[in-house]
Amino acid sequence: MKNLILSIVLVAFVLIGSFFVYSYIQDTAIELSKTIDEIQALITEDHWEDAQKKFTQFNKQWEPNAKLWMTIIGHEEIDNIEHSIIESSIYIREKSKESLVELSLLQYYLEHIYQKEKLKLHNIF
Amino acid sequence: MLIVFFRAVILYMTVFIVIRLMGKRQVGEMQPSELIVTIMTADIATAPLESIDTPLLNGIVPLFAMFFIEAVMTYLILKSHRGRKLICGKPSLIMKDGIIQEKEMKRMRISISDLFESIRSQGYPRLHDLKYIILETNGDMSLIPQKDISYPVTVIADGRRLSKNIKDWNISEDWLNRELLKNEISSDKELFLAYVDKEKLYFHRKGYE
Numbered sequence: 001m002k003n004l005i006l007s008i009v010l011v012a013f014v015l016i017g018s019f020f021v022y023s024y025i026q027d028t029a030i031e032l033s034k035t036i037d038e039i040q041a042l043i044t045e046d047h048w049e050d051a052q053k054k055f056t057q058f059n060k061q062w063e064p065n066a067k068l069w070m071t072i073i074g075h076e077e078i079d080n081i082e083h084s085i086i087e088s089s090i091y092i093r094e095k096s097k098e099s100l101v102e103l104s105l106l107q108y109y110l111e112h113i114y115q116k117e118k119l120k121l122h123n124i125f
Numbered sequence: 126m127l128i129v130f131f132r133a134v135i136l137y138m139t140v141f142i143v144i145r146l147m148g149k150r151q152v153g154e155m156q157p158s159e160l161i162v163t164i165m166t167a168d169i170a171t172a173p174l175e176s177i178d179t180p181l182l183n184g185i186v187p188l189f190a191m192f193f194i195e196a197v198m199t200y201l202i203l204k205s206h207r208g209r210k211l212i213c214g215k216p217s218l219i220m221k222d223g224i225i226q227e228k229e230m231k232r233m234r235i236s237i238s239d240l241f242e243s244i245r246s247q248g249y250p251r252l253h254d255l256k257y258i259i260l261e262t263n264g265d266m267s268l269i270p271q272k273d274i275s276y277p278v279t280v281i282a283d284g285r286r287l288s289k290n291i292k293d294w295n296i297s298e299d300w301l302n303r304e305l306l307k308n309e310i311s312s313d314k315e316l317f318l319a320y321v322d323k324e325k326l327y328f329h330r331k332g333y334e
Contacts, residue, residue, distance in 0.1 A: 001200070014189055015127070019127075
Protein backbone atom coordinates (compact mmCIF):
# COMPACT_ATOMS: atom_id res chain seq x y z
CA MET A 1 0.00 0.00 0.00
CA LYS A 2 2.87 2.34 0.87
CA ASN A 3 4.45 1.53 -2.49
CA LEU A 4 1.20 2.17 -4.32
CA ILE A 5 0.81 5.61 -2.75
CA LEU A 6 4.46 6.47 -3.42
CA SER A 7 4.18 5.34 -7.04
CA ILE A 8 0.95 7.32 -7.54
CA VAL A 9 2.69 10.41 -6.14
CA LEU A 10 5.64 9.87 -8.51
CA VAL A 11 3.36 9.35 -11.52
CA ALA A 12 1.29 12.42 -10.61
CA PHE A 13 4.55 14.35 -10.35
CA VAL A 14 5.59 13.12 -13.82
CA LEU A 15 2.19 13.87 -15.37
CA ILE A 16 1.84 17.34 -13.88
CA GLY A 17 5.53 18.08 -14.44
CA SER A 18 5.35 17.05 -18.08
CA PHE A 19 2.32 19.30 -18.59
CA PHE A 20 4.29 22.32 -17.36
CA VAL A 21 7.42 21.30 -19.24
CA TYR A 22 5.44 20.84 -22.43
CA SER A 23 3.73 24.23 -22.22
CA TYR A 24 7.07 25.86 -21.35
CA ILE A 25 8.70 24.30 -24.43
CA GLN A 26 5.78 25.29 -26.63
CA ASP A 27 5.73 28.89 -25.36
CA THR A 28 9.47 29.45 -25.79
CA ALA A 29 9.53 27.72 -29.20
CA ILE A 30 6.67 29.91 -30.46
CA GLU A 31 8.37 33.01 -29.09
CA LEU A 32 11.69 32.12 -30.75
CA SER A 33 9.87 31.29 -33.96
CA LYS A 34 8.24 34.72 -33.95
CA THR A 35 11.66 36.40 -33.64
CA ILE A 36 12.84 34.35 -36.64
CA ASP A 37 9.82 35.59 -38.61
CA GLU A 38 10.85 39.16 -37.82
CA ILE A 39 14.46 38.51 -38.87
CA GLN A 40 13.27 36.99 -42.14
CA ALA A 41 11.05 40.02 -42.84
CA LEU A 42 14.04 42.34 -42.23
CA ILE A 43 16.27 40.27 -44.55
CA THR A 44 13.64 40.27 -47.29
CA GLU A 45 13.62 44.05 -47.11
CA ASP A 46 17.46 44.11 -47.10
CA HIS A 47 17.71 45.66 -43.62
CA TRP A 48 20.82 43.62 -42.84
CA GLU A 49 22.00 45.59 -39.81
CA ASP A 50 18.62 45.42 -38.11
CA ALA A 51 18.47 41.71 -38.98
CA GLN A 52 21.86 41.23 -37.32
CA LYS A 53 20.69 43.06 -34.18
CA LYS A 54 17.54 40.99 -34.06
CA PHE A 55 19.59 37.83 -34.50
CA THR A 56 21.79 38.79 -31.53
CA GLN A 57 18.57 39.25 -29.56
CA PHE A 58 17.45 35.80 -30.71
CA ASN A 59 20.73 34.32 -29.48
CA LYS A 60 20.27 35.94 -26.08
CA GLN A 61 16.77 34.51 -25.93
CA TRP A 62 17.97 31.04 -26.94
CA GLU A 63 21.01 30.56 -24.68
CA PRO A 64 19.27 30.28 -21.28
CA ASN A 65 16.58 28.04 -22.81
CA ALA A 66 19.10 25.71 -24.45
CA LYS A 67 20.47 24.57 -21.09
CA LEU A 68 17.01 23.74 -19.76
CA TRP A 69 15.87 22.06 -22.97
CA MET A 70 18.90 19.78 -22.87
CA THR A 71 17.65 18.14 -19.67
CA ILE A 72 14.33 17.25 -21.32
CA ILE A 73 14.92 16.80 -25.04
CA GLY A 74 17.34 14.57 -26.95
CA HIS A 75 20.66 16.34 -27.32
CA GLU A 76 20.64 15.63 -31.04
CA GLU A 77 17.75 18.06 -31.52
CA ILE A 78 19.61 20.79 -29.63
CA ASP A 79 22.74 20.12 -31.75
CA ASN A 80 20.65 20.62 -34.91
CA ILE A 81 19.43 23.98 -33.63
CA GLU A 82 22.92 25.11 -32.58
CA HIS A 83 24.27 24.06 -35.96
CA SER A 84 21.56 26.00 -37.74
CA ILE A 85 22.16 29.10 -35.56
CA ILE A 86 25.87 29.15 -36.47
CA GLU A 87 25.14 28.85 -40.19
CA SER A 88 22.41 31.52 -40.06
CA SER A 89 24.66 33.96 -38.20
CA ILE A 90 27.40 33.59 -40.86
CA TYR A 91 24.90 34.02 -43.73
CA ILE A 92 23.45 37.15 -42.10
CA ARG A 93 26.93 38.57 -41.44
CA GLU A 94 27.85 37.96 -45.10
CA LYS A 95 24.51 39.47 -46.14
CA SER A 96 23.54 36.38 -48.06
CA LYS A 97 19.93 35.55 -48.90
CA GLU A 98 20.78 31.91 -48.13
CA SER A 99 20.12 32.96 -44.56
CA LEU A 100 16.38 32.79 -45.34
CA VAL A 101 16.67 29.08 -46.03
CA GLU A 102 18.74 28.43 -42.92
CA LEU A 103 16.35 30.46 -40.75
CA SER A 104 13.37 28.48 -42.07
CA LEU A 105 15.24 25.31 -41.19
CA LEU A 106 15.93 26.69 -37.72
CA GLN A 107 12.25 27.48 -37.33
CA TYR A 108 11.38 23.91 -38.37
CA TYR A 109 13.78 22.44 -35.78
CA LEU A 110 12.24 24.56 -33.03
CA GLU A 111 8.68 23.63 -33.96
CA HIS A 112 9.61 19.98 -34.41
CA ILE A 113 10.61 19.77 -30.75
CA TYR A 114 7.21 20.66 -29.34
CA GLN A 115 5.38 18.79 -32.10
CA LYS A 116 7.35 15.69 -31.08
CA GLU A 117 6.45 16.12 -27.41
CA LYS A 118 2.71 16.52 -28.13
CA LEU A 119 0.60 13.73 -26.64
CA LYS A 120 -0.61 12.26 -29.93
CA LEU A 121 -1.04 8.62 -30.91
CA HIS A 122 1.46 8.84 -33.75
CA ASN A 123 4.05 10.18 -31.30
CA ILE A 124 3.51 7.29 -28.89
CA PHE A 125 3.70 4.58 -31.56
CA MET B 126 8.21 13.14 -20.97
CA LEU B 127 4.59 12.01 -21.30
CA ILE B 128 5.40 10.18 -24.53
CA VAL B 129 8.19 8.25 -22.79
CA PHE B 130 5.82 7.43 -19.92
CA PHE B 131 3.07 6.04 -22.15
CA ARG B 132 5.56 4.15 -24.28
CA ALA B 133 6.89 2.45 -21.15
CA VAL B 134 3.34 1.53 -20.03
CA ILE B 135 2.49 0.08 -23.45
CA LEU B 136 5.75 -1.88 -23.61
CA TYR B 137 5.22 -3.25 -20.12
CA MET B 138 1.71 -4.43 -20.97
CA THR B 139 2.92 -6.02 -24.21
CA VAL B 140 5.78 -7.87 -22.50
CA PHE B 141 3.35 -8.90 -19.75
CA ILE B 142 0.82 -10.39 -22.19
CA VAL B 143 3.57 -12.22 -24.07
CA ILE B 144 5.03 -13.70 -20.89
CA ARG B 145 1.58 -14.74 -19.64
CA LEU B 146 0.91 -16.42 -22.99
CA MET B 147 4.25 -18.21 -22.84
CA GLY B 148 3.02 -19.87 -19.67
CA LYS B 149 4.61 -21.00 -16.46
CA ARG B 150 7.57 -22.75 -18.04
CA GLN B 151 9.02 -19.41 -18.99
CA VAL B 152 8.56 -17.76 -15.63
CA GLY B 153 10.83 -19.77 -13.31
CA GLU B 154 10.29 -18.90 -9.66
CA MET B 155 8.97 -15.39 -10.24
CA GLN B 156 5.50 -14.05 -10.84
CA PRO B 157 5.11 -12.84 -14.45
CA SER B 158 4.87 -9.20 -13.37
CA GLU B 159 8.05 -9.50 -11.27
CA LEU B 160 9.91 -11.08 -14.16
CA ILE B 161 9.04 -8.20 -16.49
CA VAL B 162 10.20 -5.61 -13.99
CA THR B 163 13.48 -7.52 -13.63
CA ILE B 164 14.00 -7.75 -17.39
CA MET B 165 12.91 -4.24 -18.27
CA THR B 166 14.33 -2.09 -15.46
CA ALA B 167 17.89 -3.11 -16.20
CA ASP B 168 17.45 -2.33 -19.87
CA ILE B 169 15.69 0.99 -19.31
CA ALA B 170 18.37 2.16 -16.93
CA THR B 171 21.16 1.43 -19.39
CA ALA B 172 19.64 3.43 -22.29
CA PRO B 173 20.70 6.90 -21.03
CA LEU B 174 23.85 5.32 -19.63
CA GLU B 175 24.98 4.09 -23.04
CA SER B 176 24.31 7.32 -24.86
CA ILE B 177 25.13 10.71 -23.40
CA ASP B 178 22.84 12.25 -26.04
CA THR B 179 19.79 10.82 -24.26
CA PRO B 180 18.50 12.97 -21.40
CA LEU B 181 18.58 11.20 -18.06
CA LEU B 182 14.84 11.83 -17.69
CA ASN B 183 14.17 9.45 -20.59
CA GLY B 184 15.49 6.69 -18.35
CA ILE B 185 14.01 7.90 -15.09
CA VAL B 186 10.40 8.43 -16.28
CA PRO B 187 9.98 4.84 -17.61
CA LEU B 188 11.42 3.55 -14.32
CA PHE B 189 8.71 5.47 -12.47
CA ALA B 190 6.18 3.93 -14.89
CA MET B 191 7.52 0.42 -14.07
CA PHE B 192 7.32 1.14 -10.35
CA PHE B 193 3.75 2.41 -10.75
CA ILE B 194 2.49 -0.57 -12.76
CA GLU B 195 4.22 -3.01 -10.43
CA ALA B 196 2.57 -1.34 -7.41
CA VAL B 197 -0.87 -1.47 -9.09
CA MET B 198 -0.34 -5.13 -10.06
CA THR B 199 0.70 -6.04 -6.50
CA TYR B 200 -2.34 -4.21 -5.15
CA LEU B 201 -4.62 -6.14 -7.52
CA ILE B 202 -2.95 -9.47 -6.67
CA LEU B 203 -3.52 -8.86 -2.96
CA LYS B 204 -6.98 -7.33 -3.10
CA SER B 205 -8.84 -9.04 -5.92
CA HIS B 206 -9.34 -12.71 -6.66
CA ARG B 207 -10.05 -11.99 -10.32
CA GLY B 208 -6.99 -9.74 -10.53
CA ARG B 209 -4.83 -12.44 -9.01
CA LYS B 210 -6.10 -14.99 -11.53
CA LEU B 211 -5.51 -12.62 -14.41
CA ILE B 212 -2.06 -11.44 -13.36
CA CYS B 213 -0.53 -14.60 -11.88
CA GLY B 214 -2.66 -17.26 -13.52
CA LYS B 215 -3.79 -20.17 -11.35
CA PRO B 216 -1.99 -23.31 -10.25
CA SER B 217 -2.46 -26.31 -12.56
CA LEU B 218 -3.05 -29.82 -11.36
CA ILE B 219 -0.69 -32.10 -13.26
CA MET B 220 -1.71 -35.11 -11.18
CA LYS B 221 -5.05 -35.43 -9.45
CA ASP B 222 -5.80 -38.33 -7.09
CA GLY B 223 -2.84 -40.24 -8.50
CA ILE B 224 -3.99 -39.80 -12.10
CA ILE B 225 -1.85 -37.82 -14.51
CA GLN B 226 -3.83 -35.06 -16.22
CA GLU B 227 -2.59 -35.43 -19.77
CA LYS B 228 -4.54 -32.49 -21.16
CA GLU B 229 -3.20 -30.16 -18.49
CA MET B 230 0.36 -31.37 -19.14
CA LYS B 231 -0.02 -30.65 -22.85
CA ARG B 232 -1.56 -27.26 -22.13
CA MET B 233 1.34 -26.38 -19.84
CA ARG B 234 3.83 -27.85 -22.32
CA ILE B 235 5.35 -30.19 -19.74
CA SER B 236 6.96 -33.31 -21.16
CA ILE B 237 7.18 -36.62 -19.33
CA SER B 238 10.92 -36.15 -18.89
CA ASP B 239 10.30 -32.66 -17.42
CA LEU B 240 7.88 -34.23 -14.98
CA PHE B 241 10.30 -36.99 -13.93
CA GLU B 242 13.16 -34.54 -13.64
CA SER B 243 11.11 -32.35 -11.37
CA ILE B 244 9.85 -35.10 -9.06
CA ARG B 245 13.31 -36.73 -8.86
CA SER B 246 14.89 -33.45 -7.84
CA GLN B 247 12.40 -33.27 -4.97
CA GLY B 248 13.24 -36.74 -3.70
CA TYR B 249 10.42 -38.79 -5.27
CA PRO B 250 11.87 -41.10 -7.92
CA ARG B 251 8.59 -43.06 -8.23
CA LEU B 252 5.58 -41.38 -9.77
CA HIS B 253 3.17 -43.76 -8.02
CA ASP B 254 4.35 -42.45 -4.64
CA LEU B 255 2.60 -39.19 -5.46
CA LYS B 256 -1.05 -38.28 -5.19
CA TYR B 257 -1.02 -34.66 -6.38
CA ILE B 258 1.41 -32.70 -8.55
CA ILE B 259 0.71 -28.99 -8.80
CA LEU B 260 2.41 -26.60 -11.17
CA GLU B 261 2.42 -23.35 -9.20
CA THR B 262 1.97 -19.91 -10.77
CA ASN B 263 5.68 -19.14 -10.38
CA GLY B 264 6.63 -22.23 -12.40
CA ASP B 265 7.56 -24.38 -9.37
CA MET B 266 6.20 -27.91 -9.05
CA SER B 267 4.70 -28.87 -5.71
CA LEU B 268 4.33 -32.55 -4.83
CA ILE B 269 1.91 -34.13 -2.37
CA PRO B 270 2.77 -37.77 -1.66
CA GLN B 271 0.30 -40.63 -1.30
CA LYS B 272 0.72 -40.85 2.46
CA ASP B 273 -0.69 -37.35 2.91
CA ILE B 274 -3.87 -38.37 1.22
CA SER B 275 -5.66 -35.09 1.40
CA TYR B 276 -5.44 -31.96 -0.72
CA PRO B 277 -6.77 -28.84 0.96
CA VAL B 278 -9.25 -27.00 -1.25
CA THR B 279 -9.70 -23.27 -0.78
CA VAL B 280 -13.40 -22.42 -0.67
CA ILE B 281 -13.33 -18.79 0.48
CA ALA B 282 -10.58 -16.26 -0.20
CA ASP B 283 -10.72 -12.60 0.83
CA GLY B 284 -14.40 -12.90 1.73
CA ARG B 285 -15.40 -14.38 -1.64
CA ARG B 286 -16.66 -17.87 -2.28
CA LEU B 287 -14.69 -19.75 -4.93
CA SER B 288 -17.58 -21.53 -6.66
CA LYS B 289 -15.33 -23.17 -9.24
CA ASN B 290 -13.22 -24.95 -6.59
CA ILE B 291 -16.37 -26.02 -4.75
CA LYS B 292 -17.83 -27.49 -7.93
CA ASP B 293 -14.57 -29.10 -9.12
CA TRP B 294 -14.00 -30.87 -5.82
CA ASN B 295 -17.62 -31.90 -5.26
CA ILE B 296 -18.01 -29.99 -2.02
CA SER B 297 -21.62 -29.55 -0.99
CA GLU B 298 -22.63 -25.90 -0.62
CA ASP B 299 -25.26 -26.91 1.95
CA TRP B 300 -22.65 -28.65 4.03
CA LEU B 301 -20.36 -25.58 3.76
CA ASN B 302 -23.18 -23.22 4.80
CA ARG B 303 -24.03 -25.49 7.77
CA GLU B 304 -20.37 -25.57 8.83
CA LEU B 305 -20.14 -21.78 8.62
CA LEU B 306 -23.33 -21.31 10.67
CA LYS B 307 -22.08 -23.81 13.22
CA ASN B 308 -19.07 -21.55 13.70
CA GLU B 309 -21.30 -18.46 13.94
CA ILE B 310 -20.21 -17.06 10.58
CA SER B 311 -23.18 -15.43 8.93
CA SER B 312 -21.43 -14.12 5.83
CA ASP B 313 -18.46 -15.17 3.68
CA LYS B 314 -17.22 -11.60 4.02
CA GLU B 315 -16.22 -12.27 7.63
CA LEU B 316 -13.54 -14.71 6.46
CA PHE B 317 -10.09 -14.05 5.11
CA LEU B 318 -9.56 -17.68 4.13
CA ALA B 319 -11.44 -20.96 4.41
CA TYR B 320 -10.41 -24.34 3.11
CA VAL B 321 -11.67 -27.88 3.28
CA ASP B 322 -9.32 -30.69 4.16
CA LYS B 323 -10.37 -34.29 4.87
CA GLU B 324 -14.00 -33.16 4.91
CA LYS B 325 -13.29 -30.64 7.63
CA LEU B 326 -13.53 -26.87 7.34
CA TYR B 327 -10.61 -24.73 8.45
CA PHE B 328 -10.91 -20.97 8.46
CA HIS B 329 -9.24 -17.67 9.36
CA ARG B 330 -11.36 -14.66 10.23
CA LYS B 331 -10.69 -11.23 8.75
CA GLY B 332 -8.77 -8.79 10.93
CA TYR B 333 -8.17 -11.45 13.57
CA GLU B 334 -4.54 -11.09 14.56
